[in-house]
Amino acid sequence: MRVAIIPARGGSKRIPRKNIKDFCGQPMLAYPIKAALNSGVVDKVVVSTDDAEIAAIARKYGAETPFMRKAELADDFTGTTDVIRNAITELQQLGWPLSHCACIYATTPLLDSERIAGAYRMLLSSKAGYVFSAARFSFPIQRALLQTPEGGVVPFDPANIMQRSQDLAETFHDAGQLYWATADTWLDTTKAVFGPGSRMLLLPAHLVQDIDTAEDWRRAELLYQLLQAPAQ
Template sequence: MNIAIIPARGGSKRIPRKNIKKFCGQPMLAYPIKAALESGVIDKVIVSTEDEEIAAVAREYGAEVPFYRSAALADDHTGTSPVVRDTLQRLLQLGWDIQHCACIYATTPLLSSVLIKQAYEQLCETSADYVFTSARFSFPIQRALLQTKTGGVTPFDPASIVKRSQDLPPAFHDAGQLYWGSCNTWLDQNKYIFSEKSQMLVLPPHLVQDIDTLEDWNHAELLYRMLQSQ
């Protein structure tokens, strides 16, 4: 089977309880659960959490919480991959037969079921270890500027600052949404998401928004409403 794992701990600091805070009328967590279940390529959605209230919301919207995440994996410093590996290992111990796994972040209301399916198909059609969503930087990062301690300005890359934008290669960033890989790939600690063996599904800017501050949240709601009105 194919599963989605949504990491959703309860200790968000910058936006308290953001994983279940109401976003355009529904708990934030409801959006990735619904998108995954409607994608047609995911059999079960598992929410990894240590929080009983988050678990209740997850179950209400169709996800499963077969066990709670340990406190050691629910602090501010634990990365996503250890959480996914731990969840997969525990599910395999329960006898689950898992072929592919999508890690989907909890705060992804702009991620659609169509994109989840598209990324999965890209994974299956290529030899990539991972396929993840990304976006292109709107301005060449090679021409970035740094501010000195005295308030002055210095080029981040002096060799590139004099070049024309069109002469510099485009750069991309992780969209912070979706990461597909086989179960075996996720369990292999020597395989990394951001490597030459991974591929990107590049999204347009209006489908990408980090949600770390209230300003981010408000902007994401504007984008979501715009998409719903089309």
């Protein structure tokens, strides 16, 4: 059984209740649920939450909530991998025959079914430990700058600050959307998500947007509306 697990705790601080806040007419959580269900590679969607209202909304849009997340796994310090491992363990104890599991973040309205399916196919064809969504940095990180306490400027990487962009290695970052692996791989604490055995599904920049502030939220809405607009 292939399951998408969506972590969605109730205690978001920077944007209160952001996992179920209205986003372009629907609760934010509805978007990844529907994308996963429509991908053709996910048998069930499970939302891991500690919050009854979030659980009810998850079920309304087709997800399942066969367990409630414990409070100690819903604080500000628990990592996503621990939450996914807990969800897999809970599902296995309920008798679910899990083969592959995707972790999809709740605030991913720009993630579509095609990318979910594409990442799963990459996992199978590459025999990677993990496949996750990623994007290229738009500017060489080797030429990044730091601000001193006095307001001055120093290079982050002095050895490369004067190098030409085309001479520097291309760099990438986690898109914070989607992660596929087998259930066994998720449970294996010796295997890191970001390691040599992993592969990246590269996304275009217009499909990548963290949503941590009101400004982020507005930009994501504008991107979503542009993507939904009919082609001229």
